[in-house]
Amino acid sequence: MKKTSRDKLLDVTFEEVYRLGYCGAGTASILKKAGVPKGSMYHHFSSKKEMVLAMIEERLIPKVRDFFDFEMKKESSALDVMEYTLKKMSKNKMLIAHGCPLHRLMFEMGSIDKDIAQACEVEFQNISQNLARLLNFGMREGTLQKGNVEEMSGFIIASTWGFLSRPLGLSSKEQFLKDTEFLLTSIKKY
Amino acid sequence: MKKTSRDKLLDVTFEEVYRLGYCGAGTASILKKAGVPKGSMYHHFSSKKEMVLAMIEERLIPKVRDFFDFEMKKESSALDVMEYTLKKMSKNKMLIAHGCPLHRLMFEMGSIDKDIAQACEVEFQNISQNLARLLNFGMREGTLQKGNVEEMSGFIIASTWGFLSRPLGLSSKEQFLKDTEFLLTSIKKY
DNA sequence: TAATTAGTAGACTGGTCGGTTTAGTTTATT
DNA sequence: AATAAACTAAACCGACCAGTCTACTAATTA
Numbered sequence: 001m002k003k004t005s006r007d008k009l010l011d012v013t014f015e016e017v018y019r020l021g022y023c024g025a026g027t028a029s030i031l032k033k034a035g036v037p038k039g040s041m042y043h044h045f046s047s048k049k050e051m052v053l054a055m056i057e058e059r060l061i062p063k064v065r066d067f068f069d070f071e072m073k074k075e076s077s078a079l080d081v082m083e084y085t086l087k088k089m090s091k092n093k094m095l096i097a098h099g100c101p102l103h104r105l106m107f108e109m110g111s112i113d114k115d116i117a118q119a120c121e122v123e124f125q126n127i128s129q130n131l132a133r134l135l136n137f138g139m140r141e142g143t144l145q146k147g148n149v150e151e152m153s154g155f156i157i158a159s160t161w162g163f164l165s166r167p168l169g170l171s172s173k174e175q176f177l178k179d180t181e182f183l184l185t186s187i188k189k190y
Numbered sequence: 191m192k193k194t195s196r197d198k199l200l201d202v203t204f205e206e207v208y209r210l211g212y213c214g215a216g217t218a219s220i221l222k223k224a225g226v227p228k229g230s231m232y233h234h235f236s237s238k239k240e241m242v243l244a245m246i247e248e249r250l251i252p253k254v255r256d257f258f259d260f261e262m263k264k265e266s267s268a269l270d271v272m273e274y275t276l277k278k279m280s281k282n283k284m285l286i287a288h289g290c291p292l293h294r295l296m297f298e299m300g301s302i303d304k305d306i307a308q309a310c311e312v313e314f315q316n317i318s319q320n321l322a323r324l325l326n327f328g329m330r331e332g333t334l335q336k337g338n339v340e341e342m343s344g345f346i347i348a349s350t351w352g353f354l355s356r357p358l359g360l361s362s363k364e365q366f367l368k369d370t371e372f373l374l375t376s377i378k379k380y
Numbered sequence: 381t382a383a384t385t386a387g388t389a390g391a392c393t394g395g396t397c398g399g400t401t402t403a404g405t406t407t408a409t410t
Numbered sequence: 411a412a413t414a415a416a417c418t419a420a421a422c423c424g425a426c427c428a429g430t431c432t433a434c435t436a437a438t439t440a
Contacts, residue, residue: 005387019301023213027428037389038429044387048428099297107289107355108298111209121357154360155353155372162352163345165297167311170344182345186376195417217398227419228399234417238398 006044008034013051014059018094018101021108022052022116049113056105056119064102067095068127068157070134078138079188086160086180090173095164097171103161128153135187145189152187159183196234198224203241204249208284208291211298212242212306239303246295246309254292257285258317258347260324268328269378276350276370280363285354287361293351318343325377335379342377349373 003011012034016025027048031038045051067089072081089095098104106120131153138144163179164171193201202224206215217238221228235241257279262271279285288294296310321343328334353369354361 021211021213021298021302023211024298024302026426028426038391039389039431040387042429046429098301103355104297106357107294108211108214110288110358112211112214117358121359124357124360151365151368152372154356154365155369158352158356158369159349159373160352161355162348162350165293165351165355166344166348167296167314168300168307169311170314175341175344178341179345179348182342182376183349186372216396218396229401229419230417232399236399 005034005036005040008036009041009044009051010055010059013055014063014101017052017055017105018098022105022112023108049116052116053119056116056123060101060105061123064100064123064127067092067100068130070130072134072137077143078134078141079143079184081134082138082156082184086177086184089160089164090176090180093173096173096176097168099165100161103165124157128157131156143189144187156183156187195224195226195230198226199231199234199241200245200249203245204253204291207242207245207295208288212295212302213298239306242306243309246306246313250291250295251313254290254313254317257282257290258320260320262324262327267333268324268331269333269374271324272328272346272374276367276374279350279354280366280370286363286366287358289354290351293355314347318347321346333379334377346373346377 009030012030013025016030016033019025027038027041031041041051045054068085070081070085072078076084102120102123106117106124109117109120128150132149135144135149135152139146139149160180160183163176163183166175199220202220203215206220206223209215217228217231221231231241235244258275260271260275262268266274292310292313296307296314299307299310318340322339325334325339325342329336329339350370350373353366353373356365
């Protein structure tokens, strides 16, 4: 199964935008890395912006949903699921070193392009709601402190994004796990 | 006391880089907003990068030190100082809406320019150390949970930056205060 | 097989980027 | 007042930006 030009473009666009940001990522270097000529790009997408919007839907969001997967599995507690999720994130070197790609792009685009920022915000809301559902379960289950689940889930994601955006030299798996340990103590019920 | 061209340039550079990022901020629009011709800019600075580095030292860092001012004043506890600092931050509309300018720039430049990223990281370390001193005091004083002060101060700043980088529509003074309330419960001693 | 569509290919465009150059104007020094 | 240094002013430069254009080839359908 050979990769199509469209697929190559979306893959490289994800990498370049993750690394350099929307403004920093140039179409020329994306094209070169993907080994795709300009005409093909503008055949598949009407503009750089449209290509990035497609990349968000087809690459960024699926990846981020995989990181922030708060589905209840097996017979585990809500707290177990959170700990498992955070541990899984800590193993992703790119995530630890360069932060959450959704956070990066959303943060950059806030004052630059509303459509792109909006696409990111919608997914933030989605993740937040998934986590809220898990928190609700944990509260009824008795492993988590009671409180406003929407506020709490936003708090958890925002602080997690904060941990992931530490300066490069100070960002490590160990550091992230320590940070999240602090975080969990603030919502656990003893 | 008239503002010099250099001062105007640094002021506008701060605003533009804060709003649009380093890559997004163009010299042309900085020059136009400052009402300064190009020749003057390149008389005072050898490049855009050097101008931004000067802006970091002379504008960004002083501002950020004012936000994250953890000096013990009066006869208050370490916890009081933290609460006061967070409250003061919550009143700054730009900070709430667009995040911490130091965080923004550091995050963007990580993979783009090491010198600029480094300048930001050094200041992060500095703020972190100031907070660590306060935490140390709070621990001896008995208002804060004992633990590794360096880890804890990094955790506090990282999560605070996270709160400040929420999506625009969901970022408010109230939300920030709720977030920081959660945060404080994780380090307070009861 | 003929016609149509989907996709490839890359030269090219106009505008903007950061940066240079040269000339002129202030301001400070002697 | 003479000189030098600090600064202003804007035309200019090549490189690069996103985006267009026309020509071509591969795959699909009639």
